[in-house]
Amino acid sequence: xxxxxxxxxxxxxxxxxxxxxxxxxxxxxxxxxxxxxxxxxxxxxxxxxxxxxxxxxxxxxxxxxxxxxxxxxxxxxxxxxxxxxxxxxxxxxxxxxxxxxxxxxxxxxxxxxxxxxxxxxxxxxxxxxxxxxxxxxxxxxxxxxxxxxxxxxxxxxxxxxxxxxxxxxxxxxxx
Amino acid sequence: xxxxxxxxxxxxxxxxxxxxxxxxxxxxxxxxxxxxxxxxxxxxxxxxxxxxxxxxxxxxxxxxxxxxxxxxxxxxxxxxxxxxxxxxxxxxxxxxxxxxxxxxxxxxxxxxxxxxxxxxxxxxxxxxxxxxxxxxxxxxxxxxxxxxxxxxxxxxxxxxxxxxxxxxxxxxxxxxxxxxxxxxxxxxxxxxxxxxxxxxxxxxxxxxxxxxxxxxxxxxxxxxxxxxxxxxxxxxxxxxxxxxxxxxxxxxxxxxxxxxxxxxxxxxxxxxxxxxxxxxxxxxxxxxxxxxxxxxxxxxxxxxxxxxxxxxxxx
Numbered sequence: 001x002x003x004x005x006x007x008x009x010x011x012x013x014x015x016x017x018x019x020x021x022x023x024x025x026x027x028x029x030x031x032x033x034x035x036x037x038x039x040x041x042x043x044x045x046x047x048x049x050x051x052x053x054x055x056x057x058x059x060x061x062x063x064x065x066x067x068x069x070x071x072x073x074x075x076x077x078x079x080x081x082x083x084x085x086x087x088x089x090x091x092x093x094x095x096x097x098x099x100x101x102x103x104x105x106x107x108x109x110x111x112x113x114x115x116x117x118x119x120x121x122x123x124x125x126x127x128x129x130x131x132x133x134x135x136x137x138x139x140x141x142x143x144x145x146x147x148x149x150x151x152x153x154x155x156x157x158x159x160x161x162x163x164x165x166x167x168x169x170x171x172x173x174x175x
Numbered sequence: 176x177x178x179x180x181x182x183x184x185x186x187x188x189x190x191x192x193x194x195x196x197x198x199x200x201x202x203x204x205x206x207x208x209x210x211x212x213x214x215x216x217x218x219x220x221x222x223x224x225x226x227x228x229x230x231x232x233x234x235x236x237x238x239x240x241x242x243x244x245x246x247x248x249x250x251x252x253x254x255x256x257x258x259x260x261x262x263x264x265x266x267x268x269x270x271x272x273x274x275x276x277x278x279x280x281x282x283x284x285x286x287x288x289x290x291x292x293x294x295x296x297x298x299x300x301x302x303x304x305x306x307x308x309x310x311x312x313x314x315x316x317x318x319x320x321x322x323x324x325x326x327x328x329x330x331x332x333x334x335x336x337x338x339x340x341x342x343x344x345x346x347x348x349x350x351x352x353x354x355x356x357x358x359x360x361x362x363x364x365x366x367x368x369x370x371x372x373x374x375x376x377x378x379x380x381x382x383x384x385x386x387x388x389x390x391x392x393x394x395x396x397x398x399x400x401x402x403x404x405x406x407x408x409x410x411x412x413x414x415x416x417x418x419x420x421x422x423x424x425x426x427x428x429x430x431x432x433x434x435x436x437x438x439x440x441x442x443x444x445x446x447x448x449x450x451x452x453x454x455x456x457x458x459x460x461x462x463x464x465x466x467x468x469x470x471x472x473x474x475x476x477x478x479x480x481x482x483x484x485x486x487x488x489x490x
Contacts, residue, residue, distance in 0.1 A: 014189045014346070022188060022348050025321060029355060036363035038370040050246055057248040060295040061317055062310060063363065126303065129233045136226060 031056060036063040078169075080134065083144040092145075095137060124170060131172035144173045187347065193466035194345035198280070198327030200353065203458035204315060205278030208290065211312070211451050212274055215297070219267060222301050224260045231258045234302050252299040253292065263300075266293060280329020287324055291316040308452030314356055315459060322349035353462040358420035360456075365416035381408040385446060395446045408442075415439055423463065430468075433460055 014022075031052045039049075056063060082092045131145040147169035178186075221227055235250060253266055273289035276282055294316045298305055325331040326343035335342060368375035374383055382405035385395040398404055415435060422428040437457060444453040 014185070018189075018346075021321065025348075025352060029352065029359075032356075033359055033362075036359060037366050040370050041366070053246045054248040057246060058251070059317065060291065060313055062313065063359065125233045125236075126229055129230045130228050132230070133221075133226060133228045 028056070028059070028061070032061060032063045079148040079150055079166075080130075081146040081148065082134065082138055082142050083146070084141045085143050092134060092138065095134060127170045128172060131170075135174070142174070144171060146171045188351070190347045192345050192347050192350055194323055194326035194343065195328065195466055195469055196462050196464050197322055197324055197345055197349065197353075198329060198332070199464070199469070200458060200461040201280065201283070201319070201324040202278060202328060203461055204312075204319070204455075205274060207451055207454045207458055208274045208294075208312065209278060210454075211309075212271055216267065216271075219263070222304065223254075223263045223267070223297070225258050225263075226260075227301070229301060229303060231255075231300065234300055250299055251295075253296040254300040266296065269293060270297065277324070280325040280331050283323075283325025283329055283331050287316070287319050291320055306450045306452060308450045308455045311360065311452065311455040311459065315353070315455070318352045318356055322353065350462050353459070354423070357456070357459045357463075358423060361416040362420040365413060365420075368413060368416070375409060375413060378406040378409045381405040381412070390447045390449070392446055392448065398446065412439075429463060433463055436460060 035049060035052045035056055078093065079091060080093045080095075081089050083089045127147055130147075134145055135142050149167040149169045150165070215222070222229075225231065231254060235252070235255060254263065256262065269289065270293040273286050273293060276286035277290050294313055298309065298313060323343040323345045326345050332342070368380075372380065374380040382399060385391045385398055385405065415432075418428075419432050419436065423432050437460070440453045440456050443449060
């Protein structure tokens with residue numbers, strides 16, 4: 001570090017406050033390093049690791065850099081179907097402006113959506129919120145909003161244009 | 176006279192440094208923030224109002240689990256004060272003003288604080304949207320709270336110089352924090368790929384990534400036809416991500432790693448859609464630039480002029 005520094009005319013000795021600040025920042029950064037390494041390497045430090053992550057996430061220092069590290073490259077695609085009181089169904093996926101973000105979330109998890117729903121408490125709530133917002137946009141005539149998952153692995157791997165699997169994800173109905 | 180270990184440690188952390196790289200980083204980071212802010216404004220209604228796709232009562236309890244384990248934490252956000260469109264608008268207006276003030280270095284400390292608080296608040300209001308680039312922004316917004324981001328190339332510095340006041344002192348530990356965060360990103364993702372992602376260790380990851388419709392550029396599939404390119408890119412990524420955190424501290428390797436890193440991130444941007452990630456990471460390279468390299472690139476005369484006008488006072 002010192003090799004890149006330029007002597008400054010106003011060289012000041014570090015105050016006690018600055019030293020304490022640097023100490024706190026150093027400890028915080030070391031916790032960032034600890035929390036960012038894979039679970040396998042720190043498996044025996046479970047409670048401490050969770051405490052460190054709680055502390056860092058409270059600060060706003062989330063450190064989980066899992067860029068493209070998924071094991072399962074199945075590509076889920078969301079489809080949203082709205083059904084009116086008369087029984088007419090239509091694909092309203094395009095109305096969900098936020099859908100790409102949801103794709104990304106699903107993609108990041110790299111597991112079948114059924115697993116996400118079971119493993120993550122968040123997703124059903126998010127889909128319910130989506131359903132409510134969509135119905136508010138579509139009108140009270142809508143009786144049902146259905147979320148489906150299309151898996152397009154075959155298209156990607158073998159050149160087929162058709163999705164191979166349609167998995168029901170969630171259904172929200174109103175009387 | 177032999178220096179004691181404590182003296183050496185003190186020198187390592189507390190030596191005053193030229194704040195120009197920090198000032199330049201503040202500007203680049205501010206530009207990334209500003210562009211991201213504009214794109215968020217375009218989707219303000221569906222994302223941040225009470226009628227948004229993710230309601231606040233869902234967002235406020237979202238994400239308590241990380242990597243499958245329960246991690247409770249205090250989920251503070253200014254959006255928690257009021258779930259109304261008016262309040263969301265006020266927060267966005269405040270965010271825009273803070274980013275502009277931070278960019279030009281006006282009341283930089285206050286602006287940096289507001290940028291950090293509002294960045295985290297907005298991220299927590301809309302928990303699904305964000306990608307790695309947004310996480311990079313959030314982390315650097317935190318570390319920038321503690322470095323003198325307005326000590327150079329800022330209105331604050333100009334004002335101080337005009338008044339004949341003493342300049343803000345930047346110390347080595349501030350630069351070290353910013354640099355270490357970049358190193359940690361590469362180190363962490365290398366370990367995750369090594370231990371949790373067979374696609375990276377068997378050399379197929381880039382081929383798979385270039386097929387992902389939501390990440391790959393339309394032309395990326397052409398790369399799949401080049402024999403060996405996907406494997407080379409996979410292994411090259413792994414080598415770079417471990418080489419950077421280990422070797423970037425050596426003055427001998429640093430320029431090579433930075434140039435390679437620029438090419439690496441531009442290649443990512445050309446082949447994949449990764450939001451603000453590329454630009455945030457390239458901005459984060461600036462703290463690795465030395466004052467002497469800035470002298471070299473900017474030219475001595477211009478550098479001195481910049482330093483005199485909006486940098487720290489010179490002897």
